[in-house]
Amino acid sequence: MKEIAKETEKNKSIVKKLIKWSSNIAIIILVVLVVTSLYSSFKSRNDPSYIPSVLGYKPMSVLTGSMDPTLKPGDMVIVKATDPNILKVNDVITYRVSNSTLITHRIIEITNEDQHLYFKTKGDANNTEDQRLISSEQVVGRLAFSIPKGGYIVNWIKSPLGLILLVILPITFLLVGEIKSIFSQVDKNKEANPKDDMEV
Template identity: 40%
Template sequence: MVKVVSRWIGNTLLLLLAMLFLTSILLGYQSHKHPGQIPSFFGYKIMTVLSGSMRPVLQPGDIVIDREPDLTKFKVDQVITYKREDKFITHRVIDLVKKNGVVYYKTKGDANNVEDNKLVAPQQVVGDYAFHIPNAGFFLEFARGKLGILLFIILPAILIVLSEVFKDKRPKKKGRKDRPYPQEDIV
């Protein structure tokens, strides 16, 4: 029973590591191919919160997951992410301002005393807040560093290779379970 549970846990961890590895390769490729844009995964964009401007909803170190923006559905009190001067900012829409037939967004961080000094144009909006993962940004930033790559990619890869190399060296049990079919079925 213990072997079955430990094998199941090991296979689950292996699957999670493989998914994390493939996701990191995909996001890394997207970052390299399109610098200055947020990499997306199945239409969702992943960003780390760096400031406390959206406290208490979002804390520094949280991960924000945004979906593709639908500019026709934005309304007051919605949280959006927009790009301004090579920075991505996640703030709440506090007003919609129509100028020359175009709707602009007045935004403000929840913890800020004043609204943002410039209106946000529709083409600046890069994401519509979907949800966040508390404190996961610290882990993500660690995983992107040299030590994180060593611990989460290289070391598990070495362990997987070693486990496969030594798997065939273990003595196999003889018995009915190792046969491809029951003995009675052979004619």
């Protein structure tokens, strides 16, 4: 019976450690998200051409149905910064048409004029190809993957409510974790040093 009790206590201890590690990792992720979101929000207000990037990957929201059914409005596209020289026909690329306007379309033809690369693009849902050729300098990157409806999450995070919740939630988790550890330490100290109620 004592061995079973010890084994049970050991299992409980392992579970508690796993929960603690998991909550610490979740808090770290939330803090990173908060800092990134705040920085991106601040930077994009001052510079409309700024696109947040994590290790060369840039998340963006799909606003139109020009790439339907491949990409739908509200999806999130993750674009990887790529050397334009390795792009191929059928690659989906995001390119800049102005400081604040980006388009994600498929390459249908690649041309080389005066030692400069140009791409002819077309939206999958469009009947006609895009009117202007895209220069290699306009290319932001190639589509790495997409997250259905993920764009709504990005837009929510960028909203004032999203930013507030992303700031309040990590702080709340941190405070609750710290308070629990303080009370746990107090309980352990009481068990280790029980007060002698007997008067001598």
